[in-house]
Amino acid sequence: MSAPSPRVLTLSVLLLTGAAGIAIACGPDFPWQLLDRREVTLAETPANPFAWEAAHLVPAPTDTMKAVENRWATDDTRAKLRTDAETAGLPADAAALIAALRAAGDGDKAYALGEKLPAAVRLYTAAAVDYKAGRLDQAAARFQAILDLPAADGAPRAVWAAYMLGRVAAKREQADTAVAAFAKARALAQGGAPDPLGLGVASLGEEARIRLAQAGLSLVTTAETDDDTVAGSLPATLRLETTGPLDVAALSQAIGLYAQQAAHDSYNGVSSLNIIALHLLEHAEPLKAAITDPLVQRLLAAHVLAFEEDLPRQAKAWDASRHDPGETYKAPPAPHLAALSTALTEARIGDAGGPAPAAADQLAALAYRKGDYDLAGRLAAMRPGPLASWVLAKLALQKGDLMQAAKFYAQASAAFPAAGDGPQGGALSAAERGRLAGEGGTVALARGEYVAALDQLMPMADTYWGDVVHIAERVLTVDELKAYVDAKVPASVVAGWTQTVDNKQWPNTLLDTMGVGYKYDEEADRLRYQGAPLALRSLLARRLMRAGRGKEALAYYHNPAVAKDARAYLDARDDAGNAWWAASRARAWFQAAQLARMKGMEIMGTEGVPDEAALQGAYDAGIGQAMLPPAGAPYVTDGERKRFADSAPQPDQRFHYRFIATDAAEHAADQLPHTSQAYAATLCWAVTYAQDQRIATWTNDPATIEDPYWQSVVRRIIERDKQAQGRVAALYQRYLKTGPHQAWAAHFGRACPAPDFDAAAKEWWRAPARQAHRWIARNHRKALIGGAAVLAVLVAGTALLLVRRRRSPSAKGVS
DSSP, X not given: OOOOOOBOOOOHHHHHHOOSOOOOBOSTTOOBOTTTTHHHHTTSOOOOOHHHHHHTSSOOOOSOOOOOOOTTOOHHHHHHHHHHHHHTTSOTTHHHHHHHHHTTSSHXXXXXXXXXXXXXXXXXXXXXXXXXTTOHHHHHHHHHHHHHSOHHHHHHHHHHHHHHHHHHHHHTTOHHHHHHHHHHHHHHHHTTOOOTTOHHHHHHHHHHHHHHHHTTXXXXXXXXXXXXXXXXXXXXXXXXXXXXXXXXXXXXXXXHHHHHHHHTTOHHXXXXXXXXXXXXXXOHHHHHHHTTSHHHHHHHHHHHHHHSXXXXXXXXXXXXXXXXXXXXXXXXXXHHHHHHHHHHHHTTTTXXXXXXXXXXXXXXXXXXXXXXXXXXXXXXXXXXXXXXXXXXXXXXXXXXXXXXXXXXXXXXXXXXXXXXXXXXXXXXXXXXXXXXXXXXXXXXXXXXXXXXXXXXXXXXXXXXXXXXXXXXXXXXXXXXXHHHHHHHSOHHHHTTOOOOOOTTTSTTOEEOTTSOEEEEETTTTXXXXXXXXXXXXXXXXXHHHHTTOHHHHGGGOOSHHHXXXXXXXXXXXXXXHHOSSHHHHHHHHHHHHHHXXXXXXXXXXXXXXXXXGGGTTSOSSSSSOSSOOOTTOTTOOHHXXXXXXXXXXXXXXXXXXXXXXXXXXXXXXXXXXXXXXHHHHHHHHHHHHHHTTOOOOSOSOGGGOOSHHHHHHHHHHHHHHHHHHHHHHHHHHHHHXXXXXXXXXXXXXXXOOOOOHHHHHHHHHHHHHHHHHHHHHHOHHHHHHHXXXXXXXXXXXXXXXXXXXXXXXXXXXXX
16 A cells, blocks of 8 residues: 655644534624524534544543643754753753763763763763664663662663663564563653653653554654654654555554554554544545544544544525525535544444444444434434434434433533533533533524523623523523622622633734623634623623613622712713703713713623623624524524514614713703703714714725625725714704804814803893893893883882782781
8 A cells, every 4th residue: 555645734723623513603702602603503413523533432541641742842942851851950160061961972972971961861971872873772771771770879860761672672673571670660660750841741652653563654754853852853744654564453552552642641642543534534444444443533523523524514604695696505525524534434343233333332423423314313322422412413403303402412511511521422511511511592482491501601701602692692681680789699609709710811802891801812713701700790780770770780890980980970860860950860861871981881881782891892793692583493482583673772773872972961951041051062972872882884885895794894884974973963063053253163072171061050030130131232222112001011110019908907806
């Protein structure tokens, strides 16, 4: 069989997070949301990341050995790692002395120079010089001499020496001797001997290479270095070469050793397993020969699940996003799935009378991905467990049986933590456990079990906060949410709960007013929410405020400063409706306007769409749902649609509190005399707040946008901008027609002074007097006649009163 062409490993994050599609992202840097496309979410195949599966092919290690690897290491960083390890615990001048020994070029010379060094260090450094020079006999003798030292004297280099004896034997093709030496290195490391370079874990990979060679395969590097430490021999480019007939037993041993290495958090172990899986999946003959081995089955099933395209998911995603109804879905190639399926079929694995599959639940997931639902059901029944139950839930969804699906989701979730992280093939990674719970919540929502849906998603809020927000803010009624928060997240639970996000470590953190928020997870390449318990209480507070239940809201603000602003807003609104004097009402309305504009996000902003308090308003969408799928879409009930409509903020516009601020400022003007400075100033501020309602967009021509969704978004923005401009124009015209001239009005709406409400209060009395004075000045004759008439009336009235008083009987003596 010909050897495959060299393959460059570009695994990094791919190996660590490599499932074909574990959720749907809603935008740049936004967290995952399951509810964006529910039919896609619920059609996806369950699949752990390959690195997780690779580390769980064997039982979890019970020793304390650690892998010491840096796959991004340079020659300098590798050299520094070795130098730091070599000089640990030695005097300061030891580094220069060891460097001199290594430069000697001859083991004997090096040994002679090292008389000031501890015996084990002196022997090891001299042996390393011999090894590098190719004098393997001399090197082996000195490595062995270290192991022959008294335990205390030899301990600093004992693991190193045993490991290098294994490498010497491997070079000599003395397999049994090499295996024994590597086992010795691990025993010493497990016994507590110093192992700063992680050679105990590295020995697993070295021994696996020997087993690969016995299997007729060779895992080699294209630019292999041959240093005496693992730090110097980290492979960058790997390939498998066929060197003889395939020995399946030896191959299984190699896979087991690499799996042990991966279980110790070794990237090299994971990458080696990836190369073996690729080799088998791309070569029919060795695949056919090895497929009956249980470990091979589990490795290949995990690899295909992690890396092959998810056909049901891709098909449904296409159907959901296509623009041309005449287009048809073209499935991407899935050669590895096809190759594995062929091998399993030919070996009759899983068939009646055929060999029992070693990873029936994983194979059930593969059958589901392939679209063979009958086979998926049969395989899932062979190995009950969380993954099998999850597959059965998917099959129930395919039939439209939400009740049965909910049952299997609950069954899968109930399997934890008993299933643990063991090697039985039925355990799930933490991410997939969260996904399982999230899908269960999605099904509960589809069944109209709204509170239950929130309850199932809340434990996963750090990942699916947007989905929690949608249910809490737009689906549950205010009373349902309040009852849930009071029962599950009471004040007593969060009273001492604090969590600070390190903005120096995470420079792109978006903090909310509670000191918690999203932080970027580099490994997962997404944002994770911090502090969901506090955030849910704050969400409730703001929702109560929007519902006109502000006094109830005050107990749920976590930040005292926000609670203070909310109380001030409520007091202002109360005074605006109840103050006796009009100027006092105007002052209160203006205070409410200022608070709504400057503190509106914290006091009443929506956590999700349209205000996006969760993202500090940086985007107009991303957390929660901007709209529900069109009528007839699966997994959306009529009840959810009605609740979604009923719970929309008023107005249902981005930064809706700016509209409230504009209205409040105009209400302030309504209370004031038109001749006052305060009347002009409050209208000026109303214009400012109306201008703040405008939102820029990247184009004024939606027809140039191909995507219907973004086309509709731009149309809404343009329409809102027109409305805001109309509001600005109307307010300014009101000032021009009814307001007094003000010197500052040349910058109306851009530079507004503080309203003088005290002067406005006096204006109610001064204005009539000024108007009378101006009339008299223009109408002297009329004023004199009028004045005389008024005086005559007063005199006549006074005289009449006196006459009546004289004619009336005295009160004295009257009974």
